[in-house]
Amino acid sequence: MTKIFSPLGRTMQRRDFLKVAGASAAVAALPAAVRGAEPVKVLLWSWVPDLQLQVDMFNAAHPGIKIELVNAGQGDPEYQAVRAGLQAGSGLPDVVQIEYQHLESFRQLDAFADMGQYANAHKAAFPEATWKQVAKGDVVNAMPQDTGPMAMLYRKDIFDKHGITPPTTWAEFADAAKKVHAADPNVFITDALFSSGDWVTALLWPMGWKPVSRDGDKLVININDKIAKDFAAYWQELITAGVIETKPGFNNEWYSGLDTGRYATWLTAGWGPVFLTSFAKTSAGQWRAADLPQWDTSKFATGNWGGSSLAVMKATQHLPEAAEVAIWLCTDPEATKLYTTKQFFFPCTSALLSSPEWAGNKMDFYGGQAVNEVFAKSANAVTPFEWSPFQSFLYQSMSDEFGASIGGKGTLSDAFDRIQDAVVTYAKEQGFTVA
Amino acid sequence: MTATTDIATFIAAKRRRSEQRRSRIMLTLLLSLFLLYSFMPLAYLVLSATKTNGDLFTTFGFGFGTEFNLWQNLRDLLARDNGVFMRWMFNSLLYSTVAGLGAAILATAAGYALAKFKFVGRNLIFALVLGAVMIPQTALVVPTFLLLALSGLSDNPLGVILPSMISPIGVYLMRVYMEQGLDNELLDAARIEGAGEFVIFRAIVLPLVAPGMVTVALLSFVGTWNNYFLPLIVLRSPQYQPITVGLATWYQLAQQGGGGGQVLFSIIITGALVSIIPVIIVFLLLQRFWQGGLTAGAIK
């Protein structure tokens, strides 16, 4: 049985937990006097659907702590509430869900507590790249809840029809793009989501792109470096050739496009496979997963798209309890497993990634392929990445400028130049010293 | 009069009548085209609400899907996120009703003061109120949000309801309405009869300006029902959000990459359909008030 070392020094075994969970109603009914004191209330902001399940499990297992779960909005709305709370100095939760790319922005605002003393013990439970997202050395601000390592989902039927083998390199991908579109002008190898900064970042990531990094007190901004220019040139060629589409994703058109065979691949993250099954009804059974195409086949590298973490706010009055909430919700075997079956999260603990139950799950939608294995492999190949301290602004600039270039204003390469300029200006305005 | 002129008149009259009928038909056709345009998105909404997610984008937009899925969509809608949809509807109804009533009463009282009393600062106040119409939403919403956060009113329905009760246009309408439609002598007569100012307001003014008040209430009701920006910024808890923010949240959820995205199109479409029904009912029931009250403001 897996043992969990909690910051409160309580050790609990799974069997014990199940017992407690089974008697959860009884526990909840226990008067406070029995437990000695009122439970410490920990306010948790999260938009994870049905998280109440895990919260109930936690509360049942921790008589001294009571999580109050509030959905304060998904992504940006929640962040705005956090920023407002930081400005006002009140109205903040104890634990808050933050996507990895925004952790650095909130670190810049000095929003988080360091829960390293409790969390470092769990370092080994996660792949290295994942842990590096939440920790800086021994300083730990958040616990990883789910991730999104990149791979490629593709339509086997379309590739077979046109005699294409799934591309393993980007060069092959470009050839396949031209081939498939030439064979059927209504089919594109993919819809490149250039209006989504996070998608572009996920693809630039394994190339070693370092858009904004710190050098001591200085900020090094290299958005339009050689890596970016190579990347831009590659995609620009496909765009100019008209063999890919560049429409915004995640709208009705795009969903239909994936389902009806307009797009032969979807370059997506670990949460993609289950997500695809939720809408692609007519193409079920035709999809397969493959590794993300590589620039350099000698060292397999991927990036991450999406996923989030639970951070502990500096303002919390109950650091040990808040840390316990974040740690337990991200490490408890039952709770984390439930993410994969109930919320369909891509897991981030090494234990789950390697569990045969999850990784070996053969899905009919993917023709019986164990697609999770592909993504689990990717999860362990994600390279380290550094986020900017103003990721919202960077994403927005990317979205605006890539959008403009898709819309006819210059090339992607020009867009990278414009983003570089905008970010440098913004960083200086924000008081950073730009190297 | 001779028989021939009789016939000529008869023919002329007949021709004029048939010309009139032709122009009547032509105009009716012209308006019908626009009516088609007005109804088209609504028809699409109704038809789409009967479809499954799959049919939504694979079958013709202005036709039925392969199966009739309306009831299932409704069930899904009401079950989604523990039935939060009905909560949103209730919130919208609550905020709009309170804001509508409040705006009507406040605007009537303020309009009454501005129309029927001479006092220091009257013109300044009226100019300020009119100027408020020109202020862009963002100029107010962002600082309002910051102020609410400072005062602890953020994520509090009052942060939406109270600002929605301010209707500068309602004050303007009520002022004009009362200047034109409320005889000073009635108020003087009541004063002579010994009525105090608040008795006069309650017993004389309110009953007489009720139609104008209904118009202001309707304007504020619809304005609050349709408002998106203010509640978007002020309210973050789903249980407080009105239907517009709730639906838009689902809509964004459906358009979101990075995990946690969900395909909710049928639910959104069905929700959109259900959400406009109350306002349409309010419109149908109170349609005549639109005219009366708006005239007062438009003609001056």
Place this chain on the structure above:
Amino acid sequence: MVLSNSPAAATRPARSGGSTLRKLAPYLFLGPFLLLFIAFIIAPLVYAFYISLYRDTLVGGRQFAGAASYIKVMGDAKFWGGVWNLVLFGTVQMPIMLGLALLFAIVLDRGQVYAKGLFRLGFFLPYAVPSVIATIIWGYLYGPTFGPFTQMAKAFNLPPPDFLSPGAMIFSLANIVTWEYVGYNMVIYYAALKAIPSDLAEAARVEGASPWQFARLIQLPLLWPAILLTIIFSINGTLQLFNEPYLMRFLARNTVNSSYTPNLYAYSLATSNQQYGYAAAVSFVLGIVIASASYIFTLITNRRRPEQ
């Protein structure tokens, strides 16, 4: 305070309480409204102005910046680009919307059509649809690959229209706003027309005026205050456009960027960029643009106002 300002106050005998109450009555009637007005309009404005004088920075926090933000707005291409988009939008959309509304109001007022009530209600109905929902619906209809218009075009072997392309977006947005507000403006005009005494129409007919002449020479001038009102409202609404482009962004990020309209720009400045001070300054300048546009428009039209 009001009473003592009066020069004659000293000569007056003691007043009864009721009289004082009557003097106070207007303030009491205005009170509740003014209280909210001050709390939710004046105070945020003052606060907005205050923060517009400061610069929020990630490093170093909030610093006094004086008029720097305002000077920056003056040369901010994104802000003025957004204003320009809306000027284009308005010059296309406002005349179409108000023209149609006026035409329908006149036709319905004359009663020269069948099923008048149906038209009046039918045209007005879209106003009941929140702009959020209207945008969602039209967004589906606009779908360039699977939208119903594309489906129809394909069925007839026509090139499918792309409502979401950079060139077409402004018209697609204009269409949504037109759809929402033609009926609303029509009702305003219709109500104003109903207020014109019917003997004017009879007098004009006796004078031999054609229906067109009557509309142009009698109804239009009498309707002018109502038209002016709707135009000022429309200028306001146009320059504050937010909901429609905000939601349309999800469908067409390539076209609708974060500074597509000034309101959208202010919103993203305050949210993504965390530049609250600058966002406030942008809002203020936008307010000044709106007020000036309304004022200039009133001046021009008052000079060219049709004779009454």
Place this chain on the structure above:
Amino acid sequence: MTDVAIRSLNKTFGALEIIPDLNLNVPDGSFTVLVGPSGCGKSTLLRMIAGLEQPTRGSIAIGGTDVTYEEPSKRGISMVFQSYALFPHMTVGQNIDFGMRIAKVPKEEREKKVAYAAGVLKLEKLLDRKPSALSGGQRQRVAIGRSIVRDPKVFLFDEPLSNLDAALRGQMRVELAELHQRLKATMIYVTHDQVEAMTLADQIVVMNAGRIEQIGDPLSLYEKPETEFVATFIGSPKMNLIKTADTQAMGVATIGIRPEHLEVCDAGKWSAVVRVVEKLGNEAIAYLDSEVGDLTLRLVGTPALKPGDQLRMSPRDGHVHYFDQHGRRMAGPSS
């Protein structure tokens, strides 16, 4: 004693002086009519008596009590308005009852009084109707009824007949006169119609530009107008005013002759040409171009005059009014 005494009353709106300084006594039980052209301040004066406007300076006493700053309802007055000011959402009965309900008069007493007023004014059958279902005359009576039930010491009327047609106006005049005789209350009545003033008043106050031009009974005003203004304002058709070198030589700025006091005779003083003749049956009014300016002439019966006729005329002896250059009455030519 419910006389009304007004002392040194002044009313100023901003820089505009509506009433500069006014003194007036309204005797107990009198029917006093304030008459004058519109804007002369008569309505403002009435509203100050009612308490609806506050004077800038001066005092108003009703029945010996200073009420200058008293609430309208506590002055013992009632008022009938030009528009009748009936509350449109209340029935006739409720309208009449309104003030008593406000004053919390016991129900039986209220009912008794409403019944009494309805009886006096023949409104019994209309008590349950809304004002919109009444004719102009009926509305007028309801407004008076509302006045009566207050048992006022002073009735105030603000142009109460101006919204009625001519026939009804005549009838209501008679009813008002009867009412005054029956109630014996003090009544102050504002009108711009000198006929109403002449027929109703036992004291007329002619006002002009916020000042009192003359106070007196109708006949004395007619026969001895103190000012040129009163001379022309009272009497219809208007008094002829003649300014000639002759009269000025006599030290008289203007002479005035009422239209009925011009005598047509071949040896008449002035020659004139008939412009228009209005024949009313019992009398005829002729408008003439004369050597001393436009003249109006009133003749009994149906004289055989037609436009273009030439005639001569002179003023009847003893009926010539003389005014100095300030428009004030003079006993006669000074030299």
